[in-house]
Every structure is written in structure tokens, then in C-alpha cells.
Amino acid sequence: MLPLFLLLLLLFQLTHLGHSLNQEGLFLHQLTLTFDDPDGVFSNWNQKDPTPCKWTGVNCDSSPTQSVNSLDLSSANIAGPFPLILCRLKFLTFLSLYNNSINSTLPENISDCQPLEHLNLAQNLLTGPPPDALSGLPNLKHLDLSGNNFSGDIPPSFASFRRLEAISLVANLLDGEIPAFLSNISTLKQLNLSYNPFKQGPVPPELGNLTNLEILWMSGCNLVGRIPDSLAQLKRLTDLDLALNSLDGPVPSSLTELSSVVQIELYNNSLTGELPVNGWSKMTSLRLIDVSMNYLSGSIPDELCSLPLESLNLYENQLEGDLPVSLAKSPNLYELRLFGNRLTGELPADLGKNSPLLWVDVSSNKFHGQIPSGLCDNGTLEELLMIYNSFSGEIPASLGECTSLTRVRFGYNNFSGQVPAGLWGLPHVYLLELIDNSFSGGIAKTIAGASNLSALVISNNQFSGQIPEEIGWLESLAEFTGSNNRFTGSLPASIVNLGQLWKLDLHENGFSGKIPNGIHSWKKLNELNLADNDLSGNIPEEIGTLSVLNYLDLSGNQFSGKIPLGLQNLRLNELNLSSNHLSGDIPPFYAKEIYKSSFSGNPGLCGDMAGLCDRKTGYKSMGYVWLLRSIFMLAGIVFIVGVIWFYLKYRNFKKAKRVIDKSKWTLMSFHKLGFSEFEILDCLDEDNVIGTGSSGKVYKAVLSSGEVVAVKKLWGGGAKMAVESGDIEKGGNIIQNDGFEAEVETLGKIRHKNIVKLWCCCTTKDCKLLVYEYMPNGSLGDLLHGNKSGMLSWPIRYKIAVDAAEGLSYLHHDCVPPIVHRDVKSNNILLDGDFGARVADFGVAKAVDAIGKGGKSMSVIAGSCGYIAPEYAYTLRVNEKSDIYSFGVVILELVTGRLPVDPEFGEKDLVKWVCTTLDQKGIDDVLDSKLDSCFKEEICKVLNIGLLCTSPLPINRPSMRRVVKLLQEIGAESQSKNGKDGKLTPYYYEDGSDQGSVA
Template sequence: MLPLFLLLCFLIPPPTVISLNQDGLSLYKFKLSMNDPDSSLSSWNDGAAHPCSWFGVTCDPTNTSVTELDLSSSNIAGPFPASILCNLTNLTTLILYNNSINNALPPEISLCRSLVHVDLAQNLLTGALPPTLSDLPNLRYLDLTGNNFSGVIPDSFANFQKLEVLSLVYNLLDGTIPASLGNITTLKMLNLSYNPFSPGRIPPELGNLANLEVMWLTQCNLVGVIPGSFGKLKKLRDLDLALNNLEGSIPSSLIEMTSLKQIELYNNSLSGELPRGMGNLTALRLVDIAMNRLSGTIPDELCRLPLESLNLYQNQFEGELPESIANSLNLYELRLFANKLTGKLPSNLGKNAPLRWVDVSNNQFSGEIPATLCENGKLEELLMIYNSFSGNIPASLGRCRSLMRVRFGFNRLSGEVPAAFWGLPHVYLLELADNSFSGSIAKTIAGAGNLSLLTLSKNNFTGPIPEEIGWLENLEEFSGNDNMFNGSLPASIVKLGQLGTLDLHNNKISGELPIGIRSWKKLNEINLANNEIGGNVPDEIGSLSVLNFLDLSNNQFSGEVPAELQNLKLNRLNMSYNHLSGELPPMLAKDMYMTSFLGNPGLCGDWNSLCNGRDEAKARGYSWLLRMIFIIATVVFVVGLVWFYSKYKNFKRSKRAIDKSRWTLMSFHKLGFGEDEILNCLDDDSVIGSGSSGKVYKVVLTSGEVVAVKKLWGGIKKEMESEDIEKGGVQDNAFDAEVETLGKIRHKNIVKLWCCCTTRDCKLLVYEYMPNGSLGDSLHGSKGGLLDWPTRYKIALDAAEGLSYLHHDCVPPIVHRDVKSNNILLDADFGARVADFGVAKVVETNGKGTKSMSVIAGSCGYIAPEYAYTLRVNEKSDIYSFGVVILELVTGRRPVEPEFGEKDLVRWVYTTLDQKGVEHVIDSRLDSCYKDDICRVLDIGLMCTSSLPINRPAMRRVVKMLQENQTKAIKKDGKLSPYYCDDASDHGSVA
């Protein structure tokens, strides 16, 4: 009996195999077929009789068969195992959202006959959509968003029997939207947005989808008109046809869609008037028909609806805004800018509604500003520029502590600004320019701790600038020109360490410039012309390294011109009509500055051979000496010419490979050096970096100034061109892009291009020198531990402001296309400059969508997902890359590291936050006392790296969020962001 017993024991399989039921065995095979770097499926081998206790598995309690499999965000990878999963005969729900499921979706998925709910969104699936999907008889929910499916939508999809949700957002589908989709009469949601479809019309057959509740066809390359058949969609709640090329009028059948709550038709070419009868849409809450060509008046019946958001900006509407809009109890957003609207705003606008954003700029509104705009204490933005508003600023706005952005410029407002209004604590932009305001700046401005931009130009303000102005530590621009300010500049003004622009020209300011202005490290512009300021010109001005505009003309300055001004690289210098005297410093006594010192009779320079005050007789006393010098110089010249001729042939054979006489210099700023001085310093000892495009040299000029020189070699062989293109373009293209971009832009956070030198075979770019190198070197090298959190935060904000300038302030906008930590350079104070524009592109702003490039530009780990797939260039690509930089600053990790496996930094952060918490994400070298601030910046980085470009905030918004950095969680549409950091005891988690 013993041998028989031993034989039976040997034949019995291990417990983990024999104990599992059939579904368990199938799931175990699924586990073995997938790559599971995070061990998400570690519980799938516990030897139980069934898999019902395994992670992500739900069973039927009556027979332990698997009914649901949810492995969302588990970081599993591998091909979709249809043959395995279809063995789960009772599987109704399959959710593999946000993993790395790859390759094509096999046709065998049609064998999973029990499937009702399939979510494969945010994976790496490729190839065509399987036509056999429609063979699933019970399928109600199909979400394939955010994959790489290509080709056309199969006509077989018309055969779905029970499908209610079809979402194919953000794929690579082409062709046109098939009319056969109109046969899926069970559909409740149709979302095909953000696919590169061929230009095509909206199929009228979609009007047959009688059960449809949501239709999202955003940015689908739609042309033609909106079908009148849409009037049959009685259950439709959300209609989004934005970002297309639709034309014609909005069909009158729209008013038959009585369930409609939200309509978004912005950024098309629609024309005509809004259809009559919109008052029938009693469920309507959000209307966004901005950026079209609509005209006529805004219907009163539309404004009588219980709207929450009304966006009609950038159209051609005229007439008055109906009074009934003030009765919308839930209205929080009203944007009507860039129309032709007239009349007054409703006097009780905001009294009954929680207004947050109001923008009526660029219209012809008149009358007074309604006092009730902030009645509910929610108003954040109030923009009313370029209208004809009159009267005073209502005192009630001085109590509106929620205000963050105020623009009243270019109106007819008058009277004194309420004292409390000056001190609103959250306002970062206050613009009152081009009005008739009077009175003085109240001392209460000390309370405006968040104020960054203060524009008071062209008013009737009087009195001295208060000492409290120096308390505004975030102030970046103070423009108060063309007023009647008097008295001395307050001593505290030198405390404004963030100040970039100080413009107070055309006032009555007197006294002397305050001591200590060397603290204005970021000051780019000083304009104090046409005042009564006296005393000496402080030599401290020469220490303002980024200053490029200095106008002190028409004042009462006296004494000599400080020699330290020679340290500046100014685009404009004007010190005319003062009482300056003495000789000009050598670098300023040149013809280029002839008009910079007019009206100072005591000054002399090289353009005038006689210094004022010296008589002609004394000058004649030196004439004999000049004659002798001329004779001696002539003799020396003749002797030298003979010697030169004798040595010419040897000199010609030994002259340098680069012939300096052939160099062409193009400058973008006033220079204190020539090309010879640069060329003489280009030796191997001065090389500080090298790359595929050439070398970078550190050059110390005779003046003591240091510049960086990038040397790009031309003459690349034909066979190398294709390789160079794959890296972002041949050298000539990189050089042209760099010069074209940096040569025309000026910003304190964009690296300054002094000049370029070219020959046929060699090209040089001369930049300002950044002593602390790149952020990548500082962060990931031996200095990483020296970058504390305040320094990292400052770097993030500086870089964001530079990119915001490129995206929003350049016309046309510029996309960098290679944002990374190695292209963010750091000056002596760790101020950041965006650099390396070799692959930058100008964005076409013609409303026809983004521009496709022929190649991928960028660096591994920084490239936005949709850019790699579609090659479409827009600002969202830069925003994703900048988000990766933020994650580098927070984590201290590189964008790609071996320990990440097949993931990059973005996926690693998301996974680690979800599974381990924020403590495992934040760089351990950072002081824990900054954890709350770090978490809020981490939120911003995660928003910037959203896989859907539409969810990424614009760079201007990123700057705003970094500046505000006060709230504990970033909110969007009233909900917490997908990842958020709470107090020190909590960690990031999936919302």
C-alpha cells in the first residue's frame, strides 16, 4: 500500500493548480502572458479554490465564476490575450484602463460573447479597429480612448445591437465619420473627438440616433453645415462640435432639442444669427459659441434661461445685452469680449448670480460699472478694457476680496479709486490705464500682497507714490506714466526684487533716485523721462545686468555719467536734457550714442573733438604735437608696409584656417566687442560643452565680460543629412531657427542672443553666459542637493514665464519643441533662462488647427504622447515637456532612468503616487517643511502632463497657478484634480 500511496502523491499536481477552478486557471494563464513590473498581480497565486479574492476580480457569488475584471492603472503590459480572456464564459465587465496593452486588438475578441462593458482606454493598442467587435451581442459600453488605432471606422459597427457608449477619442483614425453609425439606434453617447479624420461633413444620418444623450465631435476636421436632422435628437443633453471648420448658420431645428443642457460650437466659421425660439431650451445651462462669425443681437429669450455659462466672445453681435441676463441665478461665467455690443450692463448684474469670470472687453458698452457684480463674493476676473464705461469704481468692489484679475483700461472712468480697492489681497493684475482717475495711490495698497502688474498710465493721479509700494514683494511691473505724481520716489521701492519694468515718465517726480537700486536684479526697463529728478546718476545702475531700456531724459540730473553704465547692454539709452558734465566714459562716447546725451552742454565725446569749456587757443597749442605724431606715424606706416610685403607669402601659408576677413557679424544688441575678439578665444581650453551640432565655448572678453559661444559647423555631407533630420534638423536649419527666434524676442527669462557670426563653413552664436550651467546638470549632478525647494520653485516660475511669453506674447506664437532641463540655463542667482531654439517653430494662428511637422523634435522622456503619434505642433506639446521638468524638480529624478523599466518619469510618478504615496515621490534631499508647497507644484506638473492635451492648462495659466500657489488642491470644474496632495499626513491618490 505504501508504494501505491507514494505513486498517487507523485501524480497529483501542485495545490495552486489543482485547487483552482477553470476561470482561475484562465486568469493564471493571463498573468503569465503579461509583463507585471509592479507585481500588481502578486495575489493571483494564493492556492485558493477560486480567484474571487484576487486583486481586480469579481465573481458571481452563486457559482464563483468570474464576472468582472478591473485592472485599471496596474502598469501591466503585453498583447491583448483574447484567446485566454474569452475562456471566462461569464465575463461581462473588462476594464484595463491606463495600462500598456499593446499590439493590435485581435479579431478573436468577438468570441467573448458575454461582454457588456469594455474599457481599454489609455493603452498602446495599434492597427485597425476590429470589424468583429460588432459581433458581441451584449456589448453596451466600448471605450478605446487614447490608443493608436488607425484606419477608418468599420462599416460593420452599424451592426451593434445594444451599444450605448462608443468612445474613440484621441486615436489616429482617418477617413470620414461613416453615415452607418446612424444605425446604432441604442447609442446614448458618441465621442469621436480629436482624431485626424479627413475633411468631411457631419452625416445627417446621425439624426436617427433617437436615444443619443451626448455627442462629442470636437476637432474632427468637420466641414459644411450642421445637419437640420439634429432636431430629431430629443434626448440630447450635450452637443460639442467645437474646433472644426463648420460654416453656415445654426439650424433652426436646434430649438427642437429640448433636453439640451450644453452646446459648444466655438472656433468654427458659423455665420448668421442665433435661431429664434431658444427660449424653448429650458434645460440649457452652458452656451459656448465663441470665435465664429455670428451677428445680430443676443436674444432676450436666451438670456432668460437659467444659464450657468455664456460664451459668445469674438463674434459680431451688436445691440444691448438683455437685462434678463441678470436674473440667471446660477450664472458664473459671462464672456462677451470682441463684439460690437452697446448700451449699459444690467444694473443688477451679479446680484442674484455667483459670478466668477466676467469679460466684456473690446465692445462699445457705456454707463457705469454695476455695483452688484461681486454681490455673492465669488468674482475672480473682471475685464472691461476698450469700452466707454464712465463714472466711478463702485465702492462695493473694494470689498470683493475674491478678485484676482482686474482690467478697467481704455474707458472713461473717473473719480478717486476706493481706498479698499487698492488693497485687495488676491489681485495680481490691476490695470486702470487710459481713464480719467484722480486722487492718489492709497496706503492701503500695502495689503495687495499678490499684486504683480500695476498699470496706472494716462490718468490724473496726483500725490506722492506711497512708501507702502515697497511692500509688494511680487510686483513685476509698475507703469504710472502720464499722470501728475509728485514728490520723491519712496526709499522702499528698492525692495521690489521682482520688478522688471518701472515706467513713471511724464510726471512731476522730484528729489533723487533712492539708494540701493542694485537690488533690482530683474529690472529690464527704467523710464523716468520728463520729471524733475535731480542729483547724480547712481553708479548702481551699472549693476543691473538685465537692464536694456534706460530713459532719464528731461530731468535735472547733474555730475558725470557713471563709468559703470558701460557694463549695460542697452537697446535704448537716453539721458538727454539734463545738467550732466565731464567726459563721457569711452564706451559711451561713440557715434551710436550721439542722440543719447543731447542738451547736456557740459558733456563731451568722440563725436565732438573739443570738450565744452575748452577754448580754441588751447586746442591750437596741441596742433604741433598732432603734426609730429602724423609724420612719425607716416614713416612707421611706410616701413611697416615694406616689411609686411616681404613677409606676405609666409604669412599667407601660415594664416589661420578661418579667415576672419570673411566673417559677417549680425548683432541684436549694442555690442562692446567685435568678431575678432571672439575668434581669438575659440581654443580647446575654453570648451565647456559639446554636442551633435558643435561645441560651446566660454569666452572672457578684454572688458572682463563673459559670453558663451556656440559653434555650428556647416558643410555636412549628403549622407549625413537624413541622420541629422531625425535629430531635429540639419545644422543650417537649427542655426536659422535659433537666429530667427532669439533675434527678435526680448524677455528676462529667455536667453539673450548678443549676435551671430557667419562664414560659408562656420557659424557662431554668441549668448550671455550662464555661470551655473543648465538645470539638468545642477539638478542631476553633484549640485542637486544644493538646490533647495525655494530655488527649484523660482526656477520653475522663471521658466514658465519664459514659455508663457513665447506662447502668448509673441505674434505669431512660438513653440519651443525641445523643452527640457538641459535647455533651461541658470544665471549667477539661479534665475532661469529658456535656451536652445534650434528646433523652435512659429505656430500658424489661422484657426485651421495645428501644424504638422515632417519629423519628431524633442528629447526622450519629454515628448508629449500625441506629438510622437501625429507630429502636430502646438503649445500643448511644450506644456507637457514643461510638466516633465516640474516632475524633475519635485522628484530629483531624470525623465528616463533604468529603474523605471519601460516607463518614463510621468508614468513612474502616477504609479508611485497611487501605490505608495507622495512621500516616495518627493526628492528626499528636500526639506520636509516645504511638503505642502511641493505637493501643490506637483499637482501643476501632473496637470501639465495629462495624456489629453485639452486638459493641460495654458502656460499663462501655469504661471498664474505657480504664482498663486496658495490653495491646497487644484480644482477644475468644481472637482478635485485626478491627483492631489492634502496635508502632511495624507498622500496623493486617485480621485
């Protein structure tokens, strides 16, 4: 029996060993002990598995031993030092820990990871200099250390890489010189050094020895001097990016010898001189040229335009002369952007006939002549911008058949004749701008087909006739500006159907008749200007219900009767009812001397202002006046007492009724509450309204306990909640999402000090309420861009930036799954009594799982003008990087004090305005003049972060976790310099000055 027992024991041990984890699995399991794993990425790393090949992120080869050859833990939200245990995996060739919180420094013995071919540690928190030992990895081909905190010099050992093909050190803190020894890496195909604060210096001419180089990316590297001729030796170069530097001199003619270049980007430099005339013909493979935003002068070489170009970007230079006719022969040209130059002559007559043009922008030049009729012959043209030139003649009929068009701007030219009927009704156009020309004729009934039209801007022309009823079919129309024309007849009754309208300006025309009934549907109307027409009748009482109206001009008409008392409900910045036939008393709120000019020219109006209404003609004697007043006062007192009595009785009745109907209300709480839904309902009084938007009204509710909350009551019973009036679909349409569900789903499950707290929601069949914590200081947008912006000193603005960044970082990195806000803007950042910031309005937020990793194409754009990331607007692809761009715009708002879009910027938004102004005028013209100059150094550093967040390429934008760290480091530096507790305080240089600059 004993031998049999020993045999069974041995068999048991062998069986147990067969089901235990192999050695590589044990090494990997040790890795889990070194990392924080809040998202449970390692939850399926089970020690009972025989191999780790089915674990998350682990791949094995197909050999019988199934050795681990790849580990990809990208965006896993793990934190800890670099795990050297991985170097024991003898067959590991691929390692990616991209976008985590790998911290500390890279150990020197990382060279023990000998088999590695691909190492990606981008977007982490690594510090110190890049370690020399990296060059000791004999098989390494791809090295990506972007988006960390590496500092100091690039180590000389990097010259000894044996097989390296791609190295990226983008967006670190490297501040040494760009070393010439990088030219010794003969195998290198990609060299990416952008966005580092290198010492000022030239492009190393030795880089021309990298004969295998395909991509050279050195934007934002503090480069000066001229582009070296030696770069012409890079015969395989496909992408040259030297943007955001201070290079000077002409574009060297030697670059024309780069026969394989497909894209050159030199924008936002200080290049001067002319485009080279000779040598372009040698660049037979050149497809994309971008030398925009420089100081290039002279004419556009004909040789350049003879190339088979796909994209030509020469905008914002000082180019002169004609556009070469040869450009029209390019069979693949889809992008032509020449705006902001001094170009003259006519556009080539055949432009577009041979090319699949998508985007054409020749604005702000000196072009003349007619629009080429073949611009849309290939049926692909989407954007046609020609503003601020001297074009003349009629719009070609062919453009009226170009159904691909989305954006048309012909303003500020010398066009004449009638607009083609088809152009009015193009189905995808969201902006049609014809302002300041000599167009005639009327608006065609075909406009009924313009289902996507959001802005119709046709002022200062000679349009005539009646506006067709079909205008009221445009559900997306938000702006209709048709002033200073010759329109006649009545306003179409259907115009009241424009529920998205925020601006209606038809002043200086010949309209007659009454304002149509039903204007209460203009819930989003912000500006109404019907001045200088022949409109008559009474001013509608409904006008007092337009709660967001702040500009009202009805002057110079034939209006009669009394001024509606409801006007007192509006918060008007501009009011003009002068030169009409109004009579009666002026509403008490406006019966003040400062409003006198608003009512002049109405002989029948009476008020306590000199020059308005001779009261002797209204009453036979002063005694009679006082008698009447006494009677009215007594009647008023009786009425008020009666109303109070009735209100008290009604409130008691209403409370009693609510007790009976209690079952009809559903309360869903997300925190412990000290109030009931009925107490909230008692506060929904018009006197408590503190805001009105497209989604509904917001009430301030003071509860019996003394606590204050904000209550959002959704429009229309809350079935659909619209995004605020700045939010647009592609094409400028206002969008509507099921915002109630999104808000509850998002805010109901997250907790963070910088996310607005949703106390509860109350619902019935006909009503939906959201109850939030109350923010006494309102939104950042209102405060920053209103008349109280002086309250926002730089330390307060810095605190707001850090708070908001921490809130967004929580959404992106600490929520499972991560949440993309999709509408980050200053109006959605609320401020408490101490100016602490909370991110709010999650009506369009999406979980990353719901949109797919890497971003998913959405059906519409959710966001606000000026805040939308470029790739989101063009591809509808959304991810966390879209939020980061929007937050960068908020930072620029805090630094500049300017709106994200402003007529002053022209075609630019705030991001482009900042970049252009920095380049052309310097930092002092960018910073908000209200800010104390003693904070200039800190402000400039924060500005740099804003520019980094608004990088055109998503890959260049730091993660929100990284943004928080960068902002905190600025506060820490200030603290160490000033000995204060985390507050930015004035810092002066040794010479006593307060001068600073943007790196």
C-alpha cells in the first residue's frame, strides 16, 4: 500500500502544478502589487490560470510555451513607479503604459529590458532627465516619452541607439539645447521634439544627415535663425513641421529639392522674405503646403501652383500679385486658403472645374472680378468664403445647385443682381452671409428647403418685396439680419414659429402692419430690432414674456396705445421706443430720467421726466388729479389686502391638495435631504427666478431651514431639455438631447468637490425638477464678461482654473467609465460664495463606454461656438481631448478677459486671435488689462497651459490630470517664492521689474 500511496501523492502534486500559474504569470502578478488600480484593470489577472495569455492587456506568441510578447495597459488609470519586474519577461517586445500615472523617475537599469522593440510611456508623470540607459536597449525601434515632466538635457547617450526608427519627446520640460548628436541615429525615420522649452537656438544643420527621416516635428521649440539648407538632403521627408517658433529669412529654395515631401507646416513663425520662385518643379511629390501665419511677401510662384497639390495654405502673410492660373489645373486640389494677404486680380476662371474643391477661403484680399462658375463642378464644395474683397457681378447659377455647400460668406464686396433661387434653399447651408453688397430682388420661396439654415445675414443690400411665409419653416434659424434693405408688406405670420431665434434685426425697411401674434414662442430671443419701419398697432403684451431679451428697438414706427407693463420683467441693456404714437403712463421702472431718450417723440406718453406729457392737458385741475390719485390709492390698498388674503387661503388650499395628491410626485434623492418636494414646490414663484435659458427656468429656493438651493424647472414639462443658446449642431443648429436623463444619470452617481451637487430630482407626468446646490456668484462667464469682472483678481481666476481642472480630471480619470462633458465653457462653471468653482450642466455628457474608446462619431455636435475642438467640428469624433480643448479656451478667457467669439476677431475665434496677437504684437496686447501686472509671470505660465490645451492636434493636448499638475506647479512655485500658502502673490524680478513673457 505504501508505494501506491506515494504514487497517488506524486500524481496529485503533478496535477496541482499543471494548474498553477507559470513563471511569467508570477512576474506579471507581482506587477499588480506595485500599482494602484482604482478601476480594477487587474481584476481578471487570476493566479489560478496556467498562463497569463488571457489577462487584460497581455498577448502571447504562438509558440508551444506561449511566451508573453506584448503588454498594453494604455489608459488603465493605474499609478505607481515603472515596474522593473517586466524586464524579467525574456520575450517582451512591446510595452505600452500610455496615459496613466506612472511616476517618479525611470530607473537606470531599464536597460535590462533587452528584448523591447516598442516602448510607449507617453502621458504619464515621469520626472527627471531621460535616462542614459534607454540607449542600452539594443532592439528598440519606437520610443515615445511625450507628455511627461522630463527635464534637463537630452542625454548624449541617445546618439548610440542602434535600431531606433521613431523617437517622440513632445510636451516635456526639456530646456537644454537641441543636440546635433541626434543626427548620429542613422536609422531614424521620425523625430518629434515639439513643445519643449529648449534653449533658444537654430535648427541643427546636422539633422540633414538623417537620410532616412520621414517626419521632422519641431514646433514650439524656441527655434531662431533661418531654416538650414542642409534639410534638403532629407530626400524621404514627408512631413516638415516648424510651427510656433521664431525662424526668420525666406523659405530656402533648397527645400524644393525634397522630392517626397507631402506636408510642410511653418505657420506662426516670424519668417520673412519671399516664396522661392525656382526649384518648385523638383518637388514632384509635394501635395500639402502650409506656410501660413508668417511674414512672407512677394507673389505666389507659378511653379508652385503647377504642382499636383491637394492643399495650399498661404493665409495670413503679406503676399501680393495674382493667383496663378495654373492652380486651376490641379486635379486633386481640395483645400485653398489664402485669406489675410494682399492678393489682387481675378480668380482663375477654371478654378474648381478640374479639382474636387472642399474648402475655399480667399477672404480679406484685394481680388476683383466674378466668381468662377465651376467652383462646384465636382459637387464637393462645402465652404466658400470671399468676404472683404472687391468681387462684383452676379452669383453664378451653378452655385444654386451646389447641394454640398454648408457655409457661404459673400459679404463686403460689390456683388449685384438677384441671388439664384436655388442658393436660398440649399439644404445643408447653415450660414448664408450676403451683407454689404448691392443684391436686389427678393427672398425666394425656395428658402423653405434650407432646413439647416442657422444664420441668414443679408443687411445693407437692395432686397425688396415681402418676406415669404416659408421663412417660418426654418426650425433651425437662430439669426435673421436683414436691415437696411427695401422690404415691404407685413411681417409674415409664420415668423413666430422660429423657436430657435436669438436675433431678429430688420430695421430700416418698409414693413407695415402689426407685429404678428404668438411671439411668446421666441423663448431664446436676445435681440429684437424693428426700428425705422412703418409698423403700427399696439406693442404686444407678449413681449414682456421674452425673458432673455436684452435689446429692444422699436423706434421710428407708428406704434400706438400703452407701453406693456410686462417690459418691467425684462433685463434690457438697450431700450428704444422713441418716435412712435404711444400714450399713457410709462411703466414705473422706466419712468426715470436716464430712460428719457428711449421714449422721446411720443407726445402722449406721461412720466416724471421733463418734456414728456403736459399734464394740464390730461386733467382739468390739480385737485381733480389728487382726488383721482386718492381714489386709486384706496382702491389699490383694498385690492392688495384682498390679494394677500386670497393668497394665504389659496396656499393653505394648495398645501392641503398636495397632501391629497402626494402619490403623484416622485422624489429621487442622491444625498441625505433636510427638505421635502413640497417645500421645493412652494418656492417656484416668478419672484424667485434667477435665470432663464433654453432648457428652462432656474429658481432660487430659500428653505425653512435657511438652506438655499437652486431649482431647474425644465421647459415643456421636461420631456426634452435643450442645450443653452450657444450650443449648435453641425451647421449651427440648436440641438436638443434628453438632458434630464443625462443630468440625472451623470450627477446622480458622481461625488466631487468641484462638480456641482445634484441634491435630488422631482418628477410628475407633466413636470421635471432638478434641485442643485446654490452658487451665489453665478457662472464664471456672466461674472467674467459682465460689469463685475473687476471682482475677479488674478488669484481668484487662478483658483477657478485649478478647481475646474480638478473637476474635469475627476470625470476623465476617476469615473468608471470615464465621462466626457462635451460642453465645457465658462457659463457652465459655477462659483460659490468663496469663488470656488464647480463644473455644471451635464445635459449632453457621455460616458466613454457609450461613445466607444478612442472616440465615436456623434450624430451632432454638442458644444458652444468658440469652444468646439477642430477635430470634433469636422469629424464629429468625441473623446476626452475635446473637453481639454474647451477647457483651454476657458483658460484663455481667464487670461485675456475676452469672449470665445467676438466680432472684433473677424473670422478668428479666441484661440486664433491669441496666437496671432502674440506673434504680431506681443504678450501685453493679450493679457486682460484689469489684471495686476505684478502677477504677469504666473499669468503667462497659465496662458502657456491654455495654448497647450488648445493645440490643433489632439495628441498634443495634455490629459486633464496633467493639466491639474501643471497648474498646481505654478501655485507651488509662487508659494516657494513668496512663502504663502498656495495663493498666488506678486512676484518681482531681481531688478525690481515685473516683466514676463510667454515661453
